[in-house]
Amino acid sequence: MTLLWVLLLGLLVGCDAGESATGCGKYNLNGLDRKIGLIPGSARPGEFPWIVAVLDRRDGLTRYIGGGSLIATNVVLTAVHILNGTVENDLLVRAGEWNVSTTEEFYRHVDLGVEKVISHGQFNSYTGEYDIALLILKARFPVQANIRTVCLPSERTSFVGRHCFFNGWGPMEALSGDYPSVLKKVDVKMIDKTLCQQQFQARVAPKSICAESLNRSASCKGDGGSPLVCPMPRDNTRFVQAGIVTFGIGCGSARTPGIYTDVSQMREWINYNLQRWNIQLGQ
Structure with missing residues (x-):
């Protein structure tokens, strides 16, 4: 019974915190490129490896329209309001990014297309309520030093004061x-x-x-x-x-x-x- 309880507890923690087996939410305290010093107001390279850039590639251009987070290697959590009428084929998700002005970073970014956009049906553009969407990707991002998933909280967790x-x-x-x-x-x-x-x-x-x-x-x-x-x-x-x-x-x-x-x-x-x-x- 003890072993069964331990296994069940592990499953519950995995559901509440995202996914424990692969270490969701692990960040890189000092970044991934020690040659780059601390830039005031900026994250270090690879410090927060779950953040992604959401790009709009309509009209043959690639424009940054907002951010998102990897909650699974093929799922991005983001806001409805940034999508602004785009459809799946318009969108590109970039993971592992830090400096958007160069492609010469030691840890390169990875781009993937979007298979399905799931927007919350009760989104209110006036109040901002239910401003949430999921982007199901066409493939999985590789898990590497600059690309990882973030953990999610249990239902009704309070963060006040944190x-x-x-x-x-x-x-x-x-x-x-x-x-x-x-x-x-x-x-x-x-x-x-x-x-x-x-x-x-x-x-x-x-x-x-x-x-x-x-x-x-x-x-x-x-x-x-x-x-x-x-x-x-x-x-x-x-x-x-x-x-x-x-x-x-x-x-x-x-x-x-x-x-x-x-x-x-x-x-x-x-x-x-x-x-x-x-x-x-x-x-």
């Missing part, structure tokens, strides 16, 4: 049309909805969570769909995805909180759609 991060290639400042070449890293603190609504001066949707910046930066246009991740309480070398960047007011300002889709409240929807495609988290 120090977390989000990444993206959106501008660092409001009204700036300048997109950074390298992946940025923004430190945030999760706050409760009462405080959030006071600072945001608007109602925050029930399926959303809030975070305020700790380093004078915030989510901007271009960061949509990117993951908000928090260290696991008992293992700060692994991360779990708390939210998906939805929108913010006062881009580049620490005074106004950012709004994120609450991944823990979306677990049932995520699980249902992955089961339809016979996909397991992390694999």
Whole structure:
């Protein structure tokens, strides 16, 4: 009975935290290229290996439209609003990216096409509620140092008071049309909805969570769909995805909180759609 209980416990942890066998959520603390020093406000190369760039290749061009996260080697979690009328053949997902201005990084990125877009049917573009989508890919990304999956939280997990991060290639400042070449890293603190609504001066949707910046930066246009991740309480070398960047007011300002889709409240929807495609988290 003891062995059976251990096996069952392992299965439950795998479902709640993404997928334990392959080590979801493992990040590279010092990056993957020691020759590149710390760039203020930026992530190190390969530090957060689950983030992907979502690209629109209509009209023969390849344009960055937002971020996403790998929750399985062939599934991306992102936001509906960044897709903006695109269909599967319009989209390309790039994993293992850090510096978008060069192809000469030591760890190269990998591109894959999209087989199926699954958008939440209750998405509200006004409130940002249910701003969540899954991209089922045409193949699997290889698991390597700069490409890994992120863990997902159990249903209705609270992150209030936790120090977390989000990444993206959106501008660092409001009204700036300048997109950074390298992946940025923004430190945030999760706050409760009462405080959030006071600072945001608007109602925050029930399926959303809030975070305020700790380093004078915030989510901007271009960061949509990117993951908000928090260290696991008992293992700060692994991360779990708390939210998906939805929108913010006062881009580049620490005074106004950012709004994120609450991944823990979306677990049932995520699980249902992955089961339809016979996909397991992390694999």
